Structure formats: structure tokens, C-alpha cells
Amino acid sequence: MTMRNKANVVIIGGGISGMAIAYNLAKKGMKDIVVVEKEYYTAGATGRCGAGIRQQWATKMNCLLAKKSVAFFEKAQEELAYDGDIEFKQEGYLIVATTKEEDEQFDKNVKLQNELGIPTQKLDKEAARKIVPYLNMDIVTSATFCPTDGHLNPFTTTDAFYKAAEKLGVTFYKFTTVTDIVVEHDEVKAVVTDKGTIETPVVVNAAGGYAKDIGKMAGVDIPVYSQNREILVTEPIERMQGPMVISFSKNIYCQQTPHGAFIMGRGDNRPPGYAMDSTWEFLDEMAKTVTELLPPIGELRVIRQWGGLYNMSPDHQPIISDAKETKGFYMACGFSGHGFMLAPMTGLLLSEMILGEEPSMPLEDLKLDRFEGKDITNMEKSVV
Amino acid sequence: MDPKNVIICRCSDVTLQDLYELFDQGYETFEELKRIKRVGMGPCQANTCGKMVQWEIAKYFNKPLEEVKFQNMRPFTLGVKLKSIKEAADDDEE
Ligand SMILES: Cc1cc2nc3c(=O)[nH]c(=O)nc-3n(C[C@H](O)[C@H](O)[C@H](O)COP(=O)(O)OP(=O)(O)OC[C@H]3O[C@@H](n4cnc5c(N)ncnc54)[C@H](O)[C@@H]3O)c2cc1C
Ligand code: FES
Numbered sequence: 001m002t003m004r005n006k007a008n009v010v011i012i013g014g015g016i017s018g019m020a021i022a023y024n025l026a027k028k029g030m031k032d033i034v035v036v037e038k039e040y041y042t043a044g045a046t047g048r049c050g051a052g053i054r055q056q057w058a059t060k061m062n063c064l065l066a067k068k069s070v071a072f073f074e075k076a077q078e079e080l081a082y083d084g085d086i087e088f089k090q091e092g093y094l095i096v097a098t099t100k101e102e103d104e105q106f107d108k109n110v111k112l113q114n115e116l117g118i119p120t121q122k123l124d125k126e127a128a129r130k131i132v133p134y135l136n137m138d139i140v141t142s143a144t145f146c147p148t149d150g151h152l153n154p155f156t157t158t159d160a161f162y163k164a165a166e167k168l169g170v171t172f173y174k175f176t177t178v179t180d181i182v183v184e185h186d187e188v189k190a191v192v193t194d195k196g197t198i199e200t201p202v203v204v205n206a207a208g209g210y211a212k213d214i215g216k217m218a219g220v221d222i223p224v225y226s227q228n229r230e231i232l233v234t235e236p237i238e239r240m241q242g243p244m245v246i247s248f249s250k251n252i253y254c255q256q257t258p259h260g261a262f263i264m265g266r267g268d269n270r271p272p273g274y275a276m277d278s279t280w281e282f283l284d285e286m287a288k289t290v291t292e293l294l295p296p297i298g299e300l301r302v303i304r305q306w307g308g309l310y311n312m313s314p315d316h317q318p319i320i321s322d323a324k325e326t327k328g329f330y331m332a333c334g335f336s337g338h339g340f341m342l343a344p345m346t347g348l349l350l351s352e353m354i355l356g357e358e359p360s361m362p363l364e365d366l367k368l369d370r371f372e373g374k375d376i377t378n379m380e381k382s383v384v
Numbered sequence: 385m386d387p388k389n390v391i392i393c394r395c396s397d398v399t400l401q402d403l404y405e406l407f408d409q410g411y412e413t414f415e416e417l418k419r420i421k422r423v424g425m426g427p428c429q430a431n432t433c434g435k436m437v438q439w440e441i442a443k444y445f446n447k448p449l450e451e452v453k454f455q456n457m458r459p460f461t462l463g464v465k466l467k468s469i470k471e472a473a474d475d476d477e478e
Contacts, residue, residue: 040416047419084420155419234466235427259422284473287466298467303427 003196004171008032009354010191010198012178012214013206014039015046016154016340017332019161020347021204023080026168028351033170034200036193038177042158044208046340048276048308050231050263051154052244052255053341054093055118056146058109058382061317061365062338063116065345068361070148072344081167082160086152087258091242093149094123094131095382096140096293098249103142109382110144120146132245134296139250151244151255154340161343178207181217181329188218188328202354204330209274209309211333220323223371224334225272226309229265230282234300236260245294246384252289253384254297262300264290267310267337267384276307310337314371316380318342320349321368330354331368337383392440393433395426400440407444414438414455424455427463 008030011018014037022035037043053073055066072079073088097103106122113120121144128143129135166172173195180192181203190199205214205222215222237260244255254264266286283305291298313319313334323329330353332339332346339346349366352359364370365378387400398421406417414437417423423437424430430437434454442449 040411040413040419042419043415159420235463283469287469288473291467291470298470299465301463301465302469303429303463304425 003173003176003193003198004034005196005198006032007034007171007198007200009034009202009204010200011035011204011206012191013037013044013208014041014162014172014174015044015206015208016158016161016343017208017346018204018206019158019165020343021206021332021350022170023161023165023168024347024351025354026165026170028355030355031169033165034198035165035170035172036176036178036191037172037174040174041162042155045308045310046154046158046208048231048306049154049340050253050255050265051152051157051340052093052149052253053152054146054149054244056093056095056109056113056120056144056149056382057380058105058112059317059378059380060112060116062380063113063118064361065318065342067116067118069342069344073152076157076160076344080160080164082156082163084156084159086157086160088150088152089258090148090150092131092145092147092244094128094143094145094243094245096128096135096143096245096247098139098141098247100141102249105381106142106144113146118146119148120144131243132241132294134294135245136293136295139293145243149244151257152340178214178217181214183218183326186326188326202328202330204332204350204354206332208333208339209311211311211331215331218323218326218329220326220329220331222319222331222333222368224311224313224319226274226311227272228270228275228277228307229267229310229337230278230286230305230307231263231265232283232286232302232305234262234297235303237300247293248382248384250289250293251384252286252293254290254294261303262297265384274309276309278305278307311339312336315376315378316383317378318346318366319368320346320353320363320366322353323368336380392436393423393426395428395432396422396424398423403437403440404444407441412441412445414441414453418455430455
């Protein structure tokens, strides 16, 4: 297959973000869109993630992005006319508090979420136990629950965006690596890959854990770093847990997929880098935490363990932005561990930005220049 | 035999016909098949179906078998209970 040598936009990265951006641009009528992926689609964080969808955040921006994305996911199967199943399950997230500080922070979070129209409830111990009966009530003090949070299948959801974009005429090159970006007079001119060069006035950096390197190719300094996060999956068993259970203080999230397997992870603070190894330390800590918080889950056998990259931004909120220093360069990165659930809004907002349309929501808190010479006051705390 | 009736991955209930359809959609590596249809992701972790999947990829795309990559191997945690891992970890700390 010979590669085309011209495009209106080249999107780097075939994860959920790249696919959602391609779909939104194509839907708005843009032609000659190219997506370049160095491996297969979902090879990055997208195919390694928990794919949990939650609206219970501590910052207004994350709450709004998540809420609007959930509204999309609720009709995604039809809108994307997908022949498979994206497996959207909305059985809620139960976030448990184990300390007094957490309990107080949760009051604030629920207030904010309710003001924004997110139907979160604060629960006492008894009410939390009704939702997940085997929670260890010796350590849980209270909880919050949002019934419209949930879970998706990350592979089929990405596949759904991919196929819808392909139907709208988007060109895809997988197993193709971007090696450079040609910039002249501070304007993007072309994208160089190991299979050929594509002339283009617009480049979108949706390279996940490698976003910083792609930025460098275009002379744009993006203040993000990558960090390994580990996760494991158990054998499938009969359905026993509806919601995702998380605890920030205990450092755990744990969810049963519709397929029956339990998926769980935690966020140990690893040195920045690109390693995605699986460690015994993770396995030990994970086993300890889950048997403490959800004792019966300890009876399950582990069948696989893996790692993936979180792309961390200074305030743990995404960077969805253009770049002042390089015309035609756009980015969607720094998702800090929750970029899967935000993809519908990532796609919408970036397509509006590229086409010069009125944005669907205020963008100041998403732009790259929010970090310039300012202290971070708006840090998202609800991250595992 | 009708490819619909040939089970390739019994853990994840995937037939030869399913594989052919995925090949036609452009999914041509083990890693892709695994993600879209859970081929090789069952309790046996491809011990049963792995070789067959490799063989079918090779045949369909006319590639030598040696060029078809097997799925990435993960560390051997297969089949150990979380509780037992915890107990072993607790023992180590004592
Ligand atoms: C263990 C774990 C659990 C998570 N759990 C959740 C969760 O429950 N909910 C949630 O919303 N999010 C979760 N996340 C975060 C989520 O996975 C990411 O934020 C999201 O998938 C980012 O998608 P992306 O498309 O931006 O990046 P990626 O999926 O990383 O895609 C980037 C792609 O770019 C490609 N690429 C990189 N460099 C180049 C190059 N030079 N040329 C061509 N292609 C290139 C990569 O191969 C990759 O496929 C989790 C992440 C991890 C690691
Ligand atoms: S037969 Fe395919 S994973 Fe077991």
C-alpha cells in the first residue's frame, strides 16, 4: 500500500482519543483526514485501561467533561451505528471513605456534582452495605454513589469510533511510526513517518504516553510525564458486583466486567518513564488491599497482570489545546489516568478548535497556557 | 467442515468463521484478535488455542508460520488466588 502524501489533518495515535477526534472531524465534514498509529489500535493506554466511566470528580472541569461524555456513551451504540457491542454498563461507582478528611472532602464533591446535575448521593455505612454487601464495614466510614457511572469495553468502543470514522472516509495507517514533524516559520508543514512523508497544515498529538516526544518534534514543550500503572484481571465468575468500588485512601479500584472477570488496580508512585513492567510488589499490595476491603474477592484466581502508561499533567486534568508557538499543532494528552471516559468530549472540543467553531464549553482550564507562570490551585484530588 | 462449527478458542467461544470475519476486517495479528474477540484470553491463556490461531493467521495471509507473532507473554501469575498471594506476602514480612 503506498501512502498518501497530502492531508488536511494528520492525527498521531490510534487510541480512543485519536479515534474520537477523527470521527468528530469527519462528522463535521472535514475531508482528507489521516490517522497514524505505530502499532495496532488500542496498543497504548486505551487497550490497557480499566475503562471505568465516572462523573464523581472534585473539579468542575472534570465533572462537566465526564457528564457530557456519559451522555454520549448512552447513545453511542446508535450514533456510531456499531455492529458489535460496546458493552456500556451503568451500575454506578461506589466511592468509599475510610478517613474523616475523606468524608469531609466527599461532602464538598457531592455538592459540586449535584450543582452540575450529576446525581451523586452521599451514603452512610448501612446504605453503602446495601449496594455492596461484602464491603469491610470495619474500615468504611461513608460512601458516595452515582448510579449513572459505569464501565465500557475499551476495545469495542475504540473499534466503534474507528469503524464510524472509516465509513466517513478517514484514512488509517497502523504499524506506522511518526518520526518527525516538519515546521517552517512556526507553522506545521508535514509529518514524517517510517513509511513516507505526509504534507499537512494540521497535526494532532494524541500519542498518549508519548505525547511529550511528539511535542518536541514540533518544538512545543508539553509539561507532562508518563508513569507505569499496573492492573490485573481474575478468572470470570457469576455476577456478584454491580458497581465499581474505589477508595482513594486505600488506593484501589475494583470492578466486575459484564464478562464476569474482576479487574482491579492501584496507583503506586513510580518514577517517570516508559516502562510498563508487571511487578511482584504490585501483586502483593493489590492482593492485600482487595482482601482487606472486599474479602470474598480474595478467593478469586488471578489470570493476568499488566501495566500501562498514565500521562500525567501538572493539575491532573487533561490538556486539550492548540500551541501558541507552532501554528497548526494541536494536542489531547495529560489525561492523568482518566482519558478513556472523556474521549467523546476530547473529540468534540478538538474538532471545534481545529475548525474554528464556537466551543461547547469554556476552554481556559484545558489549554496548555494555563500552566504558564502560575501556581496550580485547581488540582484534581480524586485520582487513583 | 463448516468453519462455523470449528471452535478455535474454546475458553472464549471463538469459531474459525469468527476468525475469518476478523481477518477480512483487517485484524491480522494475535494482539488484535485477542482484544476484539478475547481469543486467547481465557483461563488457559492461549495454551490450548495459541498454536491454532497462529496457524490460521499464517494460512490466511500466506505468511510463513515463523513470521506470525505469538501473543505477548505475561508473567506467570496464572491461577493463584489473591488470598494466597496476600498470605505469602504477609509471611515474607514476618
Ligand atoms: C492501568 C490503567 C488503568 C486506567 N483506567 C482508566 C479508567 O478506568 N477510566 C479512564 O477513563 N481511563 C483510564 N485510564 C487512562 C486511559 O487509559 C487513558 O487516559 C486513555 O486511554 C488515553 O487514550 P489516548 O488515545 O489519548 O492514548 P493511548 O491509548 O495511549 O494512545 C496513544 C497511541 O499513540 C501511539 N503512538 C505513540 N507514539 C507514536 C508515534 N511516534 N507514531 C505513531 N503512533 C504513536 C501509541 O502506540 C498509542 O496507541 C487507565 C490507564 C491505565 C494505564
Ligand atoms: S482456548 Fe483460547 S484461551 Fe483457552
